[in-house]
Amino acid sequence: MGKKTDIDWSKLGFDYIKTDFRYISVWKDGKWDEGKLTEDNMLHISEASTVLHYGQSSFEGLKAYRTKEGKVQLFRPDRNAARMNDSCDKLLMPHVPEEKFIDAIMQVVKANIDYVPPYGTGATLYIRPIIMGVGHNIGVKPAPEYIFTVFCMPVGPYFSGGLKPCKFIVQDEYDRAAPHGTGKQKVGGNYAASLQAHAKAAKDGYADCIYLDPATHTKIDEVGAANFIGITKNNEFVTPKSSSILPSITKYSLLYIAEHYLKMPVYEREVFVDNLDEFKEAGACGTAAVITPIGAIDYEGKRHVFHSETEVGPTIKKLYDILYGIQLGDVEAPEGWIYEVK
Template sequence: MGSAFRVVRSAHTTPEAERAAILAAPGFGRYFTDHMASAVWTPDAGWHERRVGALEPFSLHPSTAVLHYAQEIFEGLKAYRHADGSVWLFRPERNARRFARSAERMGLPRLPEADFLASIEALVRADEPWVPAPTGEESLYIRPFMFAAEAFLGVRPAERVVYCVIACPAQPYFSSGAGGVTLWVSTTYTRAAKGGTGAAKCGGNYGASLAAQTEAERHGCDQVLYLDGTDEEGHVEESGAMNLFLITSRGELVTPALGTILEGVTRDTVLALAPEFGLTPVERPVTFRELRASVTDGTVTEVFAAGTAAVLTPVTGIKGEGYAFTIGSSEPGKQTAALRERVLGIQYGRVEDTYGWLRRVLGP
């Protein structure tokens, strides 16, 4: 099976002056590059029609399976420009493997890791001028996705599947940056259950989270803190689209165990870096009652969320029905800030990558 993505350059690329204006203030997910990568799967031909071409709309029949049965998955990763002008990806192999696991859970065909990596690299090369030269934390956000493209009504795995990669220049996901966010503990909504799709990165998980996010915003919070039940006796799971971490006075870095939550790439990165900062990584269940009591008595000194889009985001406060409490002094913690700087330092080439996490796409 080949993994070469033939490039057919768009005849209508964004003018340089317009692109420069976008890159000066891209926001997040608002503007897209000139090209997209794509491939098609059918049972008889497997993966074929690999190409990079102009960014363009899909034409879908009203009965297209994804519109009715949500058979879809996606990933999120970034390309970073270093000071010497080179462009790098950060641990894309882990995204490729998670993409394959998500596909299996959602009854979609497995995309070979070589195809996943080749499609992303081909798109980044085609749209290299869109990779920002960072003045802060700008990057090129990359969104690979796969969906059931067969036109039919019937509950079965689709026999025509489309894979695509698009990209957008991006600033930090939260406007507060490293300043911290407040979480709302939802006792109305849960995000996943044992045996469900919580460990898969599929659109349905995020669609189901929108009502909970609206609830959080209505209470003046930035994100949701999900429990595995609808009362405060439940276990802590995730913060919106991010994994959650607790730093304790005993020098532990605690994060909820996998099973019903997403196996985040940034999550794994932070766990690997923890010993460098004198922290012992611990993956175990954490009840909300334990979290609240440990913050109150000072056992938990810092809380942060981690994800590709948000990097490491300090959690400075938690609210729920009839209560609110702050984390530490309600300011971002020193160890959270140090971990955040280390992750960003590796990604942007400011510190040595001793783990072999970076993958060069362009440049010296």
């Protein structure tokens, strides 16, 4: 993409762009070093690193937003810190203290501040923290050393053509995670396990596939790499409850918004795939898209249409507008949700 001054904000996709600085810190001999910013976007690690052989790694994704007044702010980075540490517990990696996690993100955003897209462009600065096992180790055991790194890049709006419903297919021959496995953690292996199913869905003309619970294949777990939300005909906000669903920060934010801003009853419960007709609207939510409206789900040769295959439902639109408005500083946020980058 070249220099930041050359960026056409209106033409950004979700692609890697090398920005000026990234943060790196090393855990060795039982402690983290102070960490530093570097211009080097290449990692130098041992060929015996556990991240390469055994997938000992976790990552997060969050964004920096520029407000109408020109301020730059983060959305709930403390929740990303907590979720990364939950992943670290699962994979026997050292915690990244919340203070260190947020400080690293602040440093990276400030060092690349000119890459934060202007308000009104629909573009944002995407931030990717990663922790991985490195060092010389060939046995199946936790690594002797770890790298925590954070990089960022400007990305375009997820909906280049506006907020449009997408269609999905239930593929119950694939699981993204095992019962009591790593489905609740944001670890690299979950995404490697999803590539084949996604490729098949895309080839068949769908935005992505829907995964059912791995134990019984009767309940909705995730929609591709996102969480499912549904609006019932009784105007309730519902999202699945399962031991193999990633706890989406966007989902829990929408649960709060539905209850406190829209005064809706909210439920986190099992969502049976045979009972999709209880929903009048549906969506997939996550950091990248906020909400992808679900127009239709195909399951066992039948199509279930929500609201419309071409128009966004009114409640999904309201939820999207409020959450994105909070992130951009246009809607008042609940206390503690916004961190200003100064």
